[in-house]
Amino acid sequence: MRILLLGSNGQVGWQLRRSLAVLGEVTALHRGSEPLCGDLSRPEALAASIRAVTPDVIVNAAAYTAVDRAESDREAAFAVNAQACDAIATEAARLDAWVVHYSTDYVYDGTGQRPWQESDPTAPINVYGSSKLAGEQALARHSRHVILRTSWVFDTWGQNFLKSILRAAAQRDSLTVVCDQWGAPTRAALIADVTAHLVRQLRPQLAGIYHVAAAGETNWHAYAQFAVAHAGQCGMPLKIQAGNIRPVPSTEYPVAAARPGNSRLDTSKLRRAFGLVLPSWEEGVRCVVGELAAFNLSR
Numbered sequence: 534m535r536i537l538l539l540g541s542n543g544q545v546g547w548q549l550r551r552s553l554a555v556l557g558e559v560t561a562l563h564r565g566s567e568p569l570c571g572d573l574s575r576p577e578a579l580a581a582s583i584r585a586v587t588p589d590v591i592v593n594a595a596a597y598t599a600v601d602r603a604e605s606d607r608e609a610a611f612a613v614n615a616q617a618c619d620a621i622a623t624e625a626a627r628l629d630a631w632v633v634h635y636s637t638d639y640v641y642d643g644t645g646q647r648p649w650q651e652s653d654p655t656a657p658i659n660v661y662g663s664s665k666l667a668g669e670q671a672l673a674r675h676s677r678h679v680i681l682r683t684s685w686v687f688d689t690w691g692q693n694f695l696k697s698i699l700r701a702a703a704q705r706d707s708l709t710v711v712c713d714q715w716g717a718p719t720r721a722a723l724i725a726d727v728t729a730h731l732v733r734q735l736r737p738q739l740a741g742i743y744h745v746a747a748a749g750e751t752n753w754h755a756y757a758q759f760a761v762a763h764a765g766q767c768g769m770p771l772k773i774q775a776g777n778i779r780p781v782p783s784t785e786y787p788v789a790a791a792r793p794g795n796s797r798l799d800t801s802k803l804r805r806a807f808g809l810v811l812p813s814w815e816e817g818v819r820c821v822v823g824e825l826a827a828f829n830l831s832r
């Protein structure tokens with residue numbers, strides 16, 4: 534199997550380099566790759582790369598993920614998250630290749646408390662979510678697609694909330710974190726492992742949209758407390774204890790992009806279709822905090 538991986542330097546892309554390696558010949562491209570172009574803001578050059586590699590499967594982990602910046606940088610967000618998907622879908626259709634693509638809980642409006650199902654109506658409340666939804670729609674024109682909507686991604690490699698909190702906890706003696714947005718922190722390695730399992734099983738009846746997220750739910754404040762408590766147990770030097778992290782409502786933490794309050798994702802469709810078990814978010818956090826502590830990598 535020939536696999537073209539796009540976005541190989543991101544959190545999920547980095548883990549995909551590992552998880553896809555056992556499946557076949559992987560060509561991994563990132564924004565700065567040469568001579569093949571992996572820059573999603575250059576759709577013609579990207580299309581030429583796809584034609585040159587002639588993959589059986591394209592796995593697209595590249596995205597414009599700066600949620601707040603997207604509010605004032607709409608064109609760039611749509612270029613990478615939507616227009617590039619159009620180019621990928623066109624080339625995949627020519628080659629009869631599969632596309633595995635990632636999307637987000639931010640395609641929903643965040644109301645209610647029930648975990649979202651794939652068939653629920655989408656209604657993004659910020660530019661990033663709108664651009665990701667437009668990307669899904671572009672890819673869904675091509676029948677051989679799997680779109681994985683996920684949430685709150687973290688891992689040892691890359692930038693994420695978990696690492697920011699551990700850094701802040703090592704440097705500051707007071708910390709406030711929002712407590713009214715709910716979801717499941719999902720380790721990039723889990724997403725990558727799930728992807729490898731489904732790439733092996735791809736067939737037309739399984740095309741479509743799936744949720745992939747760790748089991749359980751939390752809010753950002755409880756997540757921060759859990760991570761800091763575990764970091765303390767792992768011997769990380771901290772200035773603040775978990776119990777002293779103050780919860781605040783989103784209204785007290787103004788940011789450019791509105792965030793959904795309910796990012797819970799129902800993953801039963803994926804677990805049923807592919808026969809998979811998704812571990813708890815706490816297990817993912819324990820592993821990553823343990824790695825960061827062992828290698829002193831949180832800074």
Ligand code: NDP
Nearest residue numbers: 542543544545564572573574595596598635637683685686
């Ligand atoms: P990251 O931000 O860690 O990685 C995204 C990667 O995309 C980066 O390596 C970035 O490159 C690359 N990229 C940005 N612009 C371009 C471009 N023009 N051409 C090529 N590459 C580009 O994101 P994640 O790995 O966390 O996200 C993976 C997927 O999951 C994305 O589709 C994202 O929308 C989705 N997702 C992520 C969530 C999260 O919490 N992070 C939550 C829900 C869904 P560079 O390193 O050069 O900037």
